[in-house]
Amino acid sequence: MFLENLLKKREICINDNPPACEASCPLHLDVKGIMKEVQKGNFEEAFLIMEKKMPLARLVARVCDHPCEASCVRKNLGGSLSISEIERALVDYGSKDRKKGLRIPGARKKVAVVGGGISGLSCAILLNKKAYDITIYEKSDRLGGGFWDYLDKGLSQTVLEEELEEVKKSGINVRLNSLIDRTGLEELSTIYEAVYLGTGNWEEELDFDEKTLATKMNGVFLGGNLSLKEDSLIMAVARARSASISMDRYMQGASLSAQRDNEEPYETKLIADTSAAGEEETVKPAGFAYTKEEAIQEASRCLLCECGLCYKACSHLRYEDKMPRDYIRSIHHNERVILGDRYANKPINSCMACGLCLAVCPTGLDMGEIILDTRKSMIKREKMPPSAHDFALKDMEFNQSEYFGLLKHQPGMEESAYLFFPGCQLSSSYPQYVDKSYDYLKEKLEGGVGLYLNCCGAPAEWAGREELFKASIEKLKSDLDSLGNPKLILACSTCYYIFKKYLPDVELISLWEIFDEKGLPEVETRRKPSSLVIHDSCTARDFAGIYDSVRRIAENLGYELTEPRYSKKETKCCGYGGLSYFANRDYSQFATEERIAEHEEDYLAYCAMCRDLFVSGGKRTYHILDLIFGKDEEDLASKKGPSLSERRDNRLRFKIFMLDKHWGEDLKLSEEYGDIELIVDDRIKELMEDRLILAADIKKVIGQGQAQKDYFYNPDSQQYLAFRRIVNVTYWVEYVKEDAGYRIINIYSHRMDVKGD
Amino acid sequence: MKCVPVYEGSIIRKVTGSSLRPGGFLLTDRAMERLSPHAGLKGLDIGCGLGATINHVKEKWNLDMEGVDQSRTLLAQARQTFDLNLLEARADQLPFADENFDFALMECSLSLMEDSRAVLSEATRVLKPGAQLFISDVYAKNPQHLEDFEEINIKTCLRGLFDLEVLKADLEAAGLEIIELKDFSHLLRQLMVDIVFTYGSMNSFWGRTGCNDAQGFKEKIKKCRPGYFQIWARKGEGHVE
Amino acid sequence: MKTDNKETGWICGKCNEPVEMGPIKAMYLSGVFDVELLKCPKCKNVLVPEDLALGQMLEVEKELEDK
16 A cells, blocks of 8 residues: 555655656657756757657757747746757758668568658658668658748758768669559558658558558558648658658557657646746847857756755755655555665654655645655564664653643633643743743633643654554543644644644644733843844744744844745654654754855754754754743854753652642652763763763663662772663663762763573 | 685584584484484485584484585584594585485584585485485575575575475475474574574674675575574485385 | 683672682573673672673674675
């Protein structure tokens, strides 16, 4: 099911479709390829590209009636590309060398071509290349037909005669002064394997198949103007080509009609990105035709049509250098072959699931959804490396446990019209603001504002853990039910996104909308409003209520906001989304750096993780709550966010604090061996962040290690090396005992379990 | 291209010992148990290498076996290590009469041979009617990824990963009936663990063998998902014409 | 893996015995493997030094995750 859907979704991407010019060209010339070469001044290469699809290129290019130009996307952007003028320039500057085609030896099937004009010559040349023995029957005394009419329209007689000579030299037999009538045609159809009728006129109306150009007579095909309602030189050539394809298949015994789609001109599915187009207008030749420089100048106007909007916007696609169609194909391949390929795992776990690709895609391809589905599939097939998301999931477990979880009515009340859900990251980074916000909400809202501390389950969704996520959402729902389904006040956009998506019946409102509606609290501060770049959280992109109210709050406080290039619905993720911060730290940093490099000024964010990540990357960033509540005793925009261990500690301390302050409850809960004193220097602090080892874990190891003597001791250095397996990871801590506590020398861990035999 | 036979070097021996294969003599003993050997039973080790198997069978099962190998290097070492006189010969041209042996062993050797069908044909020829053949070797769990390893200069059994369906068909075509086919991939995993713990990493191991593209080889192998198997087969009762 | 002198300076905290190389069982993702590592000869507690944990063990974990 997942695999079939994958391939269906792949078709949503239109990037592989040809540009409008190629699709509308009856010969489907690779115009983009030609323009690329001309841009570099490579006229010869460009001519070869043209000659590939165009028989008698030196003639046809001069006189083509260019339907392609009408479909060029620059029509209204300075004017269509002068494709036909450039093609003439190719003949002028790029057609010098004439390669001698080798005649393939061996017996050849015989084909007759009736009519030595434009379409007859085209068909003859194309079939000659496919090793058929061609005889042209021309009623007049010369080949060329309609080409001769163009001598006064730019076609040189010398060139025409040269090309016609080449036709004869290439081994095609020519019978001039040979008029073929109906009887003659019937005769030819018995002598030759196949016959092409390209006379432009015929004594009677002939019935023929529009797709294959086959007539009712066996082996007789027609093309050129005979097959067209309106005469068109280039269409005549295209029809000759179609007929030659049919004839070739007919003579090989293959199906005439299989896979003949898009042979005719058609409208492409490609939606080209025209955002880079300037105002430059179509270059007009100073003389009769383009000089080399003029041709290059005009070719430089070509946008080399492609879509690629997602690639341009998304740092993950650029980091992996993958376009969506290739990406989906490799996912399909890996899943089908049941490969747990580490080389594929990392990219899958790097996507930030931020929704930007979907937001910019003109046809609605959601790579993020595909990637999250892939993670789910990997979990089901037990191919997800546990190390990718383990830490984040353990963190979520902590947040849903008694160490942080809290659900209470407003103190002194028996019911809640509202329930404040600040989220786990805000409570880690800014517990003091959460407290102040709660006081504010109780003051401004009627009916009781309860408090709900928990994790919304986003880490489980991002990790592809369907069962775990389902259980989490069900618990959240039952908790809300137990409180009478109050209106949920959310301070985190990700929580908002999760609730909106999975519990759509719950009434939601963001904290920012309430601040905006009810007015900001009076806070004395010395900070003067400045100009800030507003960074929208990726999970807020579909919620104008959130991002508009944040802007109004900032503006009401006197701040001038600059919109980044990717903002609101098209905002970029800070680097935390989708758990990429844990699964691929290098890439996550790349994403953070890309975002903060966009502007010189200070940033404003309304998500704790966005703010903390930007600051860790060296960008001064305010949280919107800094502007609302911050007193500026210190420089809030450069204050570093808490470490992983501090985040954990903050959450537990916050719960204890809130229970005491608001409900007068004394929570006697501490982490195991929480009293142990650790002496930790900067080097160890960095190791803790890099290796995802918390202070709480270190204390647990030392505490139990000392108690049960699960340690090794080096009497020379007086160092201890304690160990302890916690769930699925064994932690090791090297330390020395000091009066003030345990001085940590080293910390590391491994997942493999070892047991002495 | 200088071909580097991994099995001739000391690199692998450090990890596997003289058996030069995953599992040591575990599968050898398993084969012998199924034979229920008695004195006088004639056995042949095809691709006998250092002669470690023959030596083991002599010591543990009290049977003298004959052995052939194409590697002069290994045979010379066998002479010194175990004092065994083994024959230098190709497995597809065995220097024995028809219907000569009661059983034959091919332990991690068939995968090293150019033409496994010819080898199986020869093995069947020298076996008596009703005789047993034991093959243990590497196979690909994802045979659709078995591509040409032409560009890589390494000679190791992993290069000859079997597509089990193809191998089963070849055995039948040679006149051999398959009694049992069992997966022993954990032996291969144990070998991987041993290699990593000895040499630090798989890349480091392949690099030391003199392989010209360790990373590329490793990736191609990975795609095939190598496993290890043992087949117990029996020659049909009918006599050869 | 050759042990260096730093490792052999360790004594088991429970038994006061110096650690020695010995057979141990390593387990990951339902695979059980025989390996030789430093351990206490008495209580069999295993000592895993940092370079082993972050080197060979991590490598084996990743190889097994791929299978």
